[in-house]
Amino acid sequence: MSDQTDQRLENAMGRMLQFGVTVAAIVVLAGGVLYLKHFTGPMPNYNHFHGAPAAYESVHGILKGLGSLDSQSLMAFGILLLIATPICRVIFGVVGFSLLRDRLYAAVSVTVLIILMLSFVSRR
Amino acid sequence: MSVLSFTIAVFGSSILAGLLGALTGLGGGVVIVPVLCLVFKIDLHYAIGASLVSVIATSSGAAAAYVREGYSNIRIGMFLEEATTVGALFGAYLTAKVSGNRIGVIFGVVLLYSAWASLRKTAPQPKAAQPDSLAMRLNFRGSYPIQGGKEEYVAQHVPAGFGIMFVAGTLSGLLGIGSGAVKVLAMDQVMKLPFKVSTTTSNFMIGVTAAASAGLYLSHGYILPGLSMPVVLGVLAGSLVGSRILVNAHVQTLRLVFSLVIVALGAEMILNGLTGSL
Numbered sequence: 060m061s062d063q064t065d066q067r068l069e070n071a072m073g074r075m076l077q078f079g080v081t082v083a084a085i086v087v088l089a090g091g092v093l094y095l096k097h098f099t100g101p102m103p104n105y106n107h108f109h110g111a112p113a114a115y116e117s118v119h120g121i122l123k124g125l126g127s128l129d130s131q132s133l134m135a136f137g138i139l140l141l142i143a144t145p146i147c148r149v150i151f152g153v154v155g156f157s158l159l160r161d162r163l164y165a166a167v168s169v170t171v172l173i174i175l176m177l178s179f180v181s182r183r
Numbered sequence: 184m185s186v187l188s189f190t191i192a193v194f195g196s197s198i199l200a201g202l203l204g205a206l207t208g209l210g211g212g213v214v215i216v217p218v219l220c221l222v223f224k225i226d227l228h229y230a231i232g233a234s235l236v237s238v239i240a241t242s243s244g245a246a247a248a249y250v251r252e253g254y255s256n257i258r259i260g261m262f263l264e265e266a267t268t269v270g271a272l273f274g275a276y277l278t279a280k281v282s283g284n285r286i287g288v289i290f291g292v293v294l295l296y297s298a299w300a301s302l303r304k305t306a307p308q309p310k311a312a313q314p315d316s317l318a319m320r321l322n323f324r325g326s327y328p329i330q331g332g333k334e335e336y337v338a339q340h341v342p343a344g345f346g347i348m349f350v351a352g353t354l355s356g357l358l359g360i361g362s363g364a365v366k367v368l369a370m371d372q373v374m375k376l377p378f379k380v381s382t383t384t385s386n387f388m389i390g391v392t393a394a395a396s397a398g399l400y401l402s403h404g405y406i407l408p409g410l411s412m413p414v415v416l417g418v419l420a421g422s423l424v425g426s427r428i429l430v431n432a433h434v435q436t437l438r439l440v441f442s443l444v445i446v447a448l449g450a451e452m453i454l455n456g457l458t459g460s461l
Contacts (some may be wrong), residue, residue, distance in 0.1 A: 069257055073250035076243040076390070084240065084419060091190075091412040098186045103409065108226040108283075110404030117402060134408035138236050141415070142397040144243050145390035150260055163321070167262050171391065174268040178275070178398030 069157040072148050074145055079144030083137050090133030098129060118179070186409070193223065194413035201241065201421020206428065208382070209297050210358035210389070212238040216290065217448040220461060225410070227267045227283040231359025235393050237418035238361045242390035244419060245426060255383035256325045259376070260340060262273035263348045264388050265368070267394035270352020273383055275396035277357050279403055287456030290358050293322030294449030297364040298442045319342045319367050336377055344374040356396035359405075361389035 114120045115135045124132025152168035184192075196218050197211070204211035212234040219230035249255050278286065315338060318324065321337035338344070347369035355362040363385045370381035400406055455461050 065255065065257075069253070069255070072257065073248070076246050080240055080244045080419070084416060087412055087415055090408070091416070093226075093285045094409060094412070095187055095190060102184055102186055102189060103407075105223075105229050105407070105410060111232075111407050115401075115406065116404050128436045131408040134237045134412045135406075138406060138408065138411055138415070141236060141239050141243075142394050142401075144392040145239060148243075148340055149264075149391060152257070153282060154201075163259055164261060167265065171261060171264045171268055173266070174272065175391070175395050175398075178272055178395050180398075181402075 061066060064159055068151070068159070069107075070149050071155070076144060076148055079140065079147060083140035083144065085137075086140055087134050087137030090130050090137055093130035094134060146172070149175065189223075189411075190413045191339035193219070195415045196222065197237070197414045197417025198424075201237075201418035201423075202425040202428075203421075203444065204241070204418070205422040205425025205440050207298075207301050207438060207445065208363070209301055209445065210238060210361040210363050211241055211422055212358075213294055213297055214231040214445070214448070215295070215414060215418055216359060217355075217452050218460070219414070220287070221448070221451055221455065224455060227286055228278065228403075228405050229407055229410055230399050231278070231286075232407065233359075233411040235359040235396060235400055235413040236411050237327075237415045238355075238359070238393045239390050240415050240419045241395065241422045242361060242393065243312060244294055244423060246387050246390065249383040249386055252328075252383070254327050254379045255387045256376075256380055257384075257387065258321075259319075259323050259325075259370070260384045260387045262321060263345060263366075264322070264391050266345045266348035266386055267352035267355065267392040270349040270354075271392050271395035272399065274353040274356025274358075275403075278400075278405070281357070283461045284456045284459050286357065287452050287461040289354075291449040291451070291453030291456060293354060293360070293362070293364075294445055294452060298445040298449065300364045300368065301445075302439070302442050315339045315341060321413035325380070326402075327377060329460070334377065336380065338370075339375040340373050344369045347373060350390050352395070355389075355392050356399075359396075359400075361386075361393065363389060 080102040114124050121132055121135040125136050149172045200214035201211040203214050214235045216230045219225040318338040318341050326333040326335045351362045351365035366385035367381045370376045371378050
């Protein structure tokens, strides 16, 4: 195991995480500005649980709303980018450990990636 | 209250929560959930949804700096993520089955434990007599920078640490928090890793752990864009400022005061959960 190549993988992960958070925060902020600028009507009721509107309950729904320039869909899209950031970090792990010929940790990264995917395919 | 003034109030509170979370080392999630529930009377499931998203943001935002400094151990982190992500899926599944009041009581207990854990003085760990064979096979070793050189370390009691990580993941998924206090317990106290390696590796793992619950939270309808927006941006801003202050200032007294705030929030959550008003 070479410490130097490990360090390079760590640095790449760090930069990727920072980049992902920055982009996601900008998208959420842009959506937020649009939302507050154009919001009319009564304050939504957050005191009792009735679920989020169906359009924001799936990746597909959020991407569809994005096409119609809906401000809440834009905020939700920023949130999706945020969720995608650590997932990308795991993908970095799969690629990085494979390049380092570290089979054990490439397999560990693939396992974590599969568990993460389960969260998105499982339904209520 | 109009949507604008509500959003500004939540944004301001989230900045404070992020600041407090960074200064106590507990993370913004454990602070913002009780604030949203107790002050803004927001449903617990919406609160943990918004919190979970903010946890991903602060973990990823701070991990960049930690990874560069060379304290976190990505191998140990990624291996233990197998336990935390499975736990997180289980915890997120439980949120739909357990009543809000019960979740509130568990939340309060975790808050009290976290406050206690953050105040506890950690004695320097004695060096392990002989290396753990499983730890050697898994390559759970490394070195971290100390004054004038590098300090080597090897993990101990890997199976016990792995088990506690599953619990940490379950709490993260159930409560929408990073559960850094439990992750640090597993690495620092059980696996006998150096404290700095434990805290930074814990932070490194928090984002991936939270991402494992995020898919279920999304399909359960816990993540409201309009509510999550001010929470995420506020907690992120607050924690970035907080970690700057942490580097420069003498924070011992501040930490004590904030821990008392956490204890009060925890007690209030337990009380509200027991009386059925969450």
